[in-house]
Amino acid sequence: MKQSWWARLAQLGLLAAWTCIWLVQGCGPGPGYGIRSRPRKLTAMHYKQFFPNFSENNLGASGRAEGKITRNSERFNELVCNYNPDIVFKDEENTNADRLMTKRCKDCLNRLAIAVMNQWPGVHLRVTEAWDEDGHHPPGSLHYEGRAVDITTDDRETEKYGLLAQLAVEAGFDWVHYESKYHIHCSVKADHSVAVEKGGCFPGWARVTVAGGRQKNMSSLAPGDRVMALSGTGQIVFSQVLLFLHWDQGSWSVFLSLETEDGHRLALTPHHLVFLAAHCRVDISEYQAQFASRAKKGDCVLIHTAQGQAHPSxxxxxSVEESVGVYAPLTEAGTLFVDGVLASSYALVEDHGLAHWAFGPLRLLSSFNQILWGGTTEEHQSTDSETSLQYIVSATFYSATSHLWSKPLCTVHFDTFVPVTTAWFYVEQLFKCS
Structure with missing residues (x-):
């Protein structure tokens, strides 16, 4: 049924109210609710340390080498030139080779350049090596494909390099190695990698518990289903699936598989958020949403028990595995238990609370629509048009952050920009849809 103009104006008013309320709020959802989120303290990497804790060519890191790129090869057109004025390129060959790299590598490097200027005012990022056309690296090196860079700071103060390596991790590089006392080595996945394009997801065979206690595969889950999740107050609830941030039954992707001492196994993409803690305590406020690629043996996750409580494990x-089908359900609570382990609905940006607030308009409109027109909870399969709209909505948040990070001369204030942008973009979509 077509919505009347007054209904749309009412939605617009509620969205405006939500935006104003958000600007004076200081707390967020999930574990730790009621406490204003604090910037996560950066810990400098140690000499010879690498992250994630896999070899560079592992599928859970930057992935396999795909072959050397020369100036005469067709793949040379895949490389882009980085002219960021806030990055110093050594370019000792005087061929601009150190400016050539893949698009993903360029994006990560530009984000890192901003982080370096914010961390050390007056200091700039320096690239000593990027694409290699002269054969100076071992066979199979990602430098030959423009997927790797060696970096320092332009003041060449080596005591900064441990923290520079951690900043590179934060900037999105898929593998970072404090390789030498004189530089940091960073590399990325290939641009066409499914794990890069699709962000954070679960495999189709992953199972969730729906209302009534039944188990359901992720591939058969639908908007309107209510799945087991953790509320902001730490209670296990059944939360409604609002939509899918990604739904593709035919795509292959790389998943990290986290196995717990209780026999649970959670599979998710490396940049999906999972709640981790260093110590297995019942206090859920100690569990912080982090990229799955940060998980290591000995870390603790939250599982649900038969008594309906969250318990550490x-x-x-x-391990790393490949599987077909990628699914990312967005629940009203922003969390869900997948194969018994608590995970976030969000990925790509390592701030669960910020992501949850950014999608506030969706939750608001879902509640508003149910009050006015009686929302339906009938199960249905996603159509192409529905999936496309879901991509638009989810891409708003992720694209907005990526776009801002790519600006070389500004300091990014996510606390105010992202939720407001997402809200008003969604308003625009309302007036485009019947």
Whole structure:
């Protein structure tokens, strides 16, 4: 049924109210609710340390080498030139080779350049090596494909390099190695990698518990289903699936598999958020949403028990696997238990609370529509048009952050920009849809 103009104006008014309310709020959802989120303290990497804790060519890191790129090869057109004025390129060959790299590598490097200027005012990022056309690296090096860079700061103060490596991790590089006392080595996945394009997801065979206690595969889950989740107050609830941030039954992707001492196994993409803690305590406020790629043996996750409570469980092994089908349900609570382990609905940006607030308009409109027109909870399969709209909504948050990070001369204030942008973009979509 077509919505009347007054209904749309009412929605617009509520969205405006939500935006104003958000600007004076200081707390967020999930574990730790009621406490204003604090910036996560950066810990400098140690000499010879690498992250994630896989070899560079592992699928859970930057992935396999795909072959050397030369100036005469067709793949040379895949490389882009980085002219960021806030990055110093050594370019000792005087061929601009150190400016050539893949698009993903360029994006990560530009984000890192901003982080370096924010961390050390007056200091700039320096690139000593990027694409290699002269054969100076071992066979299979990602430098030959423009997927790797060696970096320092332009003041060449080596005591900064441990923290520079951690900043590179934060900037999105898929593998970072404090390789030498004189530089940090960073690399990325290939641009066409499914794990890069699709962000954070679960495999189709992953199972969730729906209202009534039944188990359901992720591939058969639908908007309107109510799945087991953790509320902001730490209670296990059944939360409604609002939509899918990604739904593709035919795509292959790389998943990290976290196995716990209780026999639970959670599979998710490396940049999806999972709640981790260093110690297995019942206090859920100690569990922080982090990229799955940060998980290590001995870390603790939250599982649900038969008594309906959240309980800590230690990770005993981490493996990498490929599987077909990628699914990312967005629940009203912003969390869900997948194969018994608590995970976030969000990915790509390592701030669960911020992501949850950014999608506030969706929750608001869902509640508003149910009050006015009686929302339906009938199960249905996603159509192409529905999936496309879901991509638009989810991409708003992720694209907005990526766009801001790419600006070389500004300091990014996510606390105010992202939720407001997402809210008003969604308003625009309302007036485009019947």
């Amino acid at each position: 230690r990770i005993i092994s981490i």
